[in-house]
Amino acid sequence: MQKIKMFVKVSYFLAVILLLCFPMFSLVPASPTINPKEVGNLEEPIDSFSATTTSRKNTMDNNQEVSDKYYFISPTEKHQESIKEENSKAIMSESLLSLLSTTPKDQWEEKTVRLIVVYDKKVSPTLRFSSNSMYGVKMLKSLPIVYIKATLNEAQRLMTLRGIKGVYLDRYIQFIDPSWKNTESMTETYPSEAYIGARYLQKLGINGSGIKIAIIDTGIDKTHPDLDDMDNDPSTNDPKIIAEQSFVDFDFDGTNDTDDSDQVGHGTHCAGIAAANGLLKGVAPGAYLMNARALDARGWAYVSWVVNAIDWAVNNGADIISMSIGWAPSDVIALLNEASNNAWERGTMVVVAAGNSGPSLTTISSPGMASRALTVGASNILNLTTNWSSRGPSTNNVIDPDVLAPGEDIFSTVPQNGYKAYSGTSM
Structure with missing residues (x-):
């Protein structure tokens, strides 16, 4: 006030x-055209007004190592049905869905991506995040948002966890x-x-x-x-x-x-x-x-x-x-x-x-x-x-x-x- x-x-x-x-x-930038490989292991940089989410090409760096400094706790069998109901409205971004659909499943455990995870602050999520940045997790103070580096397999599993409202591919945009x-x-x-x-x-x-x-x-x-x-x-x-x-x-x-x-x-x-x-x-x-x-x-x-x-x-x-x-x-x-x-x-x-x-x-x-x-x-x-x-x-x-x-x-x-x-x- x-x-x-x-x-x-x-x-x-x-x-x-x-x-x-x-x-x-x-x-x-005033610099010449940027090689996407110079900016990390995510998608090809995209012009923000020239393409829709579904048509953007996603590329990954196959050599990116997977961090082992964060962890997930899978939901117990007791809560499977309630979690399924809670997460029925959870969102996976179109860009992440596109990346999953175009990447062979045998590569899902090798490819890492930057994710923005939105959780329900009224429900204690089954996903346990470390507050220490050394564990590969960034948490906001005032918004129910977490940034995390994860494999595509882990990105898929996030949608099954209690309290998760959305999983989005963090975009690097021009x-x-x-x-x-x-x-x-x-x-x-x-x-x-x-x-x-x-x-x-x-x-x-x-x-x-x-x-x-x-x-x-x-x-x-x-x-x-x-x-x-x-x-x-x-x-x-x-x-x-x-x-x-x-x-x-x-x-x-x-x-x-x-x-x-x-x-x-x-x-x-x-x-x-x-x-x-x-x-x-x-x-x-x-x-x-x-x-x-x-x-x-x-x-x-x-x-x-x-x-x-x-x-x-x-x-x-x-x-x-x-x-x-x-x-x-x-x-x-x-x-x-x-x-x-x-x-x-x-x-x-x-x-x-x-x-x-x-x-x-x-x-x-x-x-x-x-x-x-x-x-x-x-x-x-x-x-x-x-x-x-x-x-x-x-x-x-x-x-x-x-x-x-x-x-x-x-x-x-x-x-x-x-x-x-x-x-x-x-x-």
Whole structure:
């Protein structure tokens, strides 16, 4: 309730105008075509808007060793019938079903996959997970979700265990190509706060002071002079980024990528739009930032990385979550919608972009389709919807986007003390 009251006090500027300016656009790495074998033992990386779940080709690394550091407890004979009834509505993702159907059964014990397992928090599942990450299991604090590495045989057996609601193949998905203008000058570009008249509110003292904004993206360059502190005074010790965590390579082998810096530039750009306080002023220069790096250096992410980042942001007191992500709807992508709605229910505003797949209708991406997320499309200098901004309604028949915000040639911060103009619904 305290967070809800806070949003009311922050006024129209923070509840709407501030929130408009830092959702998403999806992002493709500047590097050339990626060899799927370089990114792990799962499916071939897929373009999020170019294929359906059932048509995507699944490939596996036959040389992947099976971890023996987790275990399953099979249901007792006494509970077989009740488990069968309970699990009659359990879901196995289409992508996992496809992988099982296309892989010879004699290879099921050799192939390992990353799984997202959803369990009924009201029923103690027969599956016993270790809370120690060394045992190949990751558990979320606030959602009944577990990440696990398992063989295909074990994936199949999961569906027979008490309390299991769904088993999904963790997807490694490519983001949408951004549009950017290679310029370091504000000429013919537009800082977002000037675009919407936020300077006038800032002069009245409405500048986002005390608000915590979690940027779930490619990371933030915390050394940028416009993002390194609260008062733009290098002699003071008042960092703007008050929490940071990398979820990239958040896996099971103890080699997690702990680098939370921005290797792409998009996260730093979004952070500057939201809260820069230096040469460039963001919409809310008085706000704090939380850096949740969930995209790797190629601009790709596993679904589990993003869901984990949402959970982390909520548990660490974020008032607002800004996510520069968007994928075509599918069974596992729906977990992003669920995580976003859960964050809202716990008092955190979730802001995501509509996507850059316009002008066709029904092109809203997920988690922009989440019923309780604030979904933002892009407008141009004439206050008209840009041609490329995604349109609704969502495939779940919800009217989206909720609002439009400036998204064309928006000037903001990039790594190495630089500035550039980007266009996209994240701007």
